[in-house]
Amino acid sequence: MSSVLYDVPGPRAIRRNLIWGIVTVLVVLGVLAFIVYRFWVTGQFTAAKWQIFTFPLVQQAIVKATLSTLTAFGLASVFSLILGLLLSVGRLSAHAWIRIPVTIFIELFRAIPVLILMMIMYYGLPPLGVTFVTPLVAVVTALTLYNGPVLAEVFRAGVESLPNGQKEAAYAIGLRKSGVMRLVLYPQAIRAMMPVIISQLVVVLKDTALGFIVTFNELLYLAKFYGSQVTYGSPIIPATLVFGAIYVSLCLLLAGLAKWVEIRSRGSHRESKPIDVEKIELRVGEA
Numbered sequence: 001m002s003s004v005l006y007d008v009p010g011p012r013a014i015r016r017n018l019i020w021g022i023v024t025v026l027v028v029l030g031v032l033a034f035i036v037y038r039f040w041v042t043g044q045f046t047a048a049k050w051q052i053f054t055f056p057l058v059q060q061a062i063v064k065a066t067l068s069t070l071t072a073f074g075l076a077s078v079f080s081l082i083l084g085l086l087l088s089v090g091r092l093s094a095h096a097w098i099r100i101p102v103t104i105f106i107e108l109f110r111a112i113p114v115l116i117l118m119m120i121m122y123y124g125l126p127p128l129g130v131t132f133v134t135p136l137v138a139v140v141t142a143l144t145l146y147n148g149p150v151l152a153e154v155f156r157a158g159v160e161s162l163p164n165g166q167k168e169a170a171y172a173i174g175l176r177k178s179g180v181m182r183l184v185l186y187p188q189a190i191r192a193m194m195p196v197i198i199s200q201l202v203v204v205l206k207d208t209a210l211g212f213i214v215t216f217n218e219l220l221y222l223a224k225f226y227g228s229q230v231t232y233g234s235p236i237i238p239a240t241l242v243f244g245a246i247y248v249s250l251c252l253l254l255a256g257l258a259k260w261v262e263i264r265s266r267g268s269h270r271e272s273k274p275i276d277v278e279k280i281e282l283r284v285g286e287a
Contacts (some may be wrong), residue, residue, distance in 0.1 A: 025062035039237060052226055053242055065222040066246060072136060072172035072218065072231060073205045076143035081197075083144055084151030089181065091156050104151040115210050117142035124206035139208060147204050154196050158189030191235040202251055209247070219243050 009017065040043060052058055091100030109117075121138035133141075160187060170180040190197070212221035220243065227239035 006008045017241050018223075019243030043233075044235075044237040048235075049233045052229060052232045052235060053238065058226065061222060062219075062242075062246075065219050066215055068136075069205075069208050069218040070213065070250075071207045072139045072143070072216070073201075074203050075136075075140045076147065076208070077201050079140065079175040080147040080151055084155055085186075087149060087152035088155035088159070091152055092159060092181075108153055109145045110149045112146070114142050114146045114207050115262075116214060117145055117216050118210060133191045134212060135214045137217075139216050143204055143207055145250035146207075147200060151197065152201055154200065155186070155189060155195050159185050161192065177250070182228055195258045198254060198261060202254045202258070205250055205254060206247070217248055278282040 043049065053062075056246060086101055087106055090098050091106065093102070118138050121133055121141050122135065125133050159181075166184055166188070170184045175183065208216075208218055209220040211218050212224060215221070223239045227236040261270035269279045
């Protein structure tokens with residue numbers, strides 16, 4: 001069945017697309033081959049440059065740095081989701097004295113780079129007498145202050161994308177605004193925006209690499225340390241490949257989770273049952 005959105009390509013278009021596809025693949029393979037060749041010529045594949053990663057203590061340090069990265073990511077993700085939910089509620093408030101300050105907060109922290117937030121937390125607060133800011137606290141707080149407002153806009157967009165009939169029907173059966181948001185709008189909005197939410201969490205994971213600037217012992221900090229070891233030939237490229245592969249693996253796992261959630265949400269949406277009004281009314285009565 002032909003699509004009504006675009007013309008079906010004819011023989012010449014198919015042949016042209018095939019040629020461009022082959023040329024693109026050849027160019028990509030050529031670039032990769034040139035990179036591998038330069039690595040080989042400059043001795044990046046010699047055993048001396050990779051020897052440092054064979055030591056058990058180094059491997060344990062890499063595992064520890066990976067756990068530190070995941071710890072910062074986990075804490076920042078949870079706090080960002082909580083902050084995003086709270087800010088989205090304020091952003092959707094009908095009261096201007098709540099909505100306007102929350103909007104200013106969201107726009108302000110969305111505009112400040114994460115790296116600057118980390119530096120302010122770690123280097124700017126101690127002179128003011130705040131002495132409990134550790135590298136982990138600085139990284140988690142900065143990631144939360146940046147990604148929380150971003151997720152707030154995601155939640156708000158999800159709520160506002162729902163048909164008005166959802167809200168009107170909830171009001172018609174006696175729900176107050178808090179009940180409408182909690183029982184009707186937010187569950188649907190979160191399910192619809194779940195792939196976007198998880199994609200933003202991938203950004204949180206990648207931004208943990210900025211923690212090296214505040215001496216947080218995560219993967220990038222360790223990569224810079226081992227890559228600068230002159231005793232082993234300053235293995236910058238091997239360290240980049242090793243730690244880059246870890247980052248890519250973690251991001252691919254989260255991207256796979258996002259795809260799985262998207263498929264599940266589509267399936268559950270197709271198989272969803274009609275809303276049981278009696279159950280909602282019962283919950284309203286209990287409230």
